[in-house]
Amino acid sequence: MTAIGFVGAGAGTAAAAYTLRDVDADVTVLEKSGGVCGRAATRRKGDYEYVYDYGANYVKSKDERVNRLLTEELDATGLVDAAEPVWTFDADGEISEGRDADDHKWSYERGLTQIAKRLFAATDATVHRRTRVETVRRDGERWSLVDGEGETYGPFDRLVLNPPAPQTAELLRSAEWDDGLRGEIAAEAESVAYRTITTAVLSYEDGIDRPWYALVNTDKAHDLGWLSREESKDGHVPEGESLLVAQMSPEWSTAHYDDDATSVCEAAATMTADLLDEPRLADPSWTDHQGWGYALPEDGADTTLLGEAAAYDLHFTGDWVAGEARLHAALRNGLETGDRLAAGL
The missing domain is CATH 3.90.660.10 (Polyamine Oxidase; Chain A, domain 2)
Known part of the structure; x- marks a missing residue:
């Protein structure tokens, strides 16, 4: 079984994990916060007396695959x-x-976070919340992750990074990975405003x-x-x-x-x-x-450069990879990332 690690439980990760649900893969997700779906965030007051989406406000019906996902594939209750x-x-x-x-x-x-919750619920993925990744490590041909408490996760055959571009750049800058591509991709991620x-x-x-x-x-x-x-x-x-x-x-x-x-x-x-x-x-x-x-x-990264990391079984997902600051774009990018990972297994 192929072990796949994800950093961040945003919409891109949730969609990619969903796409991998029927392949022979063991998916582990490390998320620094207590919730999922990233900036598609929901809070409630009382026993769901008030529910409000205070980051992304909604998913636009601009992508047919995402529309089918929400209205046909996933439970559309609510x-x-x-x-x-x-x-x-x-x-x-x-x-x-x-x-x-x-x-x-x-x-x-019950709010936009239901997207990621329902996507993850359709999988066997293990999601570790309140787990901040401090170090990305390349061990031979596999990856491992170390959190703020010093606990190590992995090894993983594939690694996917989902944080916003500046945080992805920080992880790469400090990564224990001796390859020139690490600096090039970090610089590219840093360039995304x-x-x-x-x-x-x-x-x-x-x-x-x-x-x-x-x-x-x-x-x-x-x-x-x-x-x-x-x-x-x-x-x-x-x-x-x-x-x-x-x-x-x-x-x-x-x-x-x-x-x-x-x-x-x-x-x-x-x-x-x-x-x-x-x-x-x-x-x-x-x-x-x-x-x-x-x-x-404000814009997206050079996906050709990011794609070179696939030779090292390293992948990226999110709206900054999609090049469009929209939730439907992040979801679509996650689905496509999952497709590529599944095709390589």
Whole structure:
């Protein structure tokens, strides 16, 4: 049986593991956090009284293979579609009817993390959570991983790296792998620029009634970059209430990344109230906050260079490999990575 190790339990890893479910492979995943699906993250308040996707907001219906995966292959129980359109606004706060009105925007009643949970559940993969990989080691023709506690995992016949490009570069820079390709790929991963995004979650007992699911700032000249209504997703918010996910612009997020949660949420609520011309929104009933240092890659890496690592049974997956900062792209890239691994067994 071929042993395959994955670093990171993001959407790409989950999709690749799913693709390997019927081949003769022993899959092990090491994830530094307590959850799965990476930046497609969900939190809940109460016993699923409130559910909110505070990183990626949904999966777009832009890829037929991913659509089939969600609607036909996986259990579709609780799959929901935010049917209202995405509108736009500019630097002056002028709101206009927008884009993608006919696209599906998939999530689940219990949030986007259900994607990775359902993908992993369909496999025999072993997922070690709260396990931070500190060292990648090449032992002869096999790989092993060492965590922060000094525990070693492996050896693996194949290794797949799923973290964001800067973190992948760090792992490669410190890897115990004496080959010039290691430095070349690390430098390529370091060249992928990322946007920093700060998210504020704003909850209101008295809901707001709007004809859109979300607003996006298209001229990139407003401190608020995105505003969406989680109540558009069935099962996310109690009836009659609103829960807004406000994602600040990369420039504002970078400048205020180390600000405390209270001041970030106060600023986001004030901007939201001004944008929607509804003063009461400056005073939400409760708030939440998250900073994403590596939120969205600006572009992708040189996949030809990354592909050279396959000669050493080393592979990469994720949105930065796909070259598109979209959840459907990360999922598709994971499926394709799994295909290549399966074909080589």
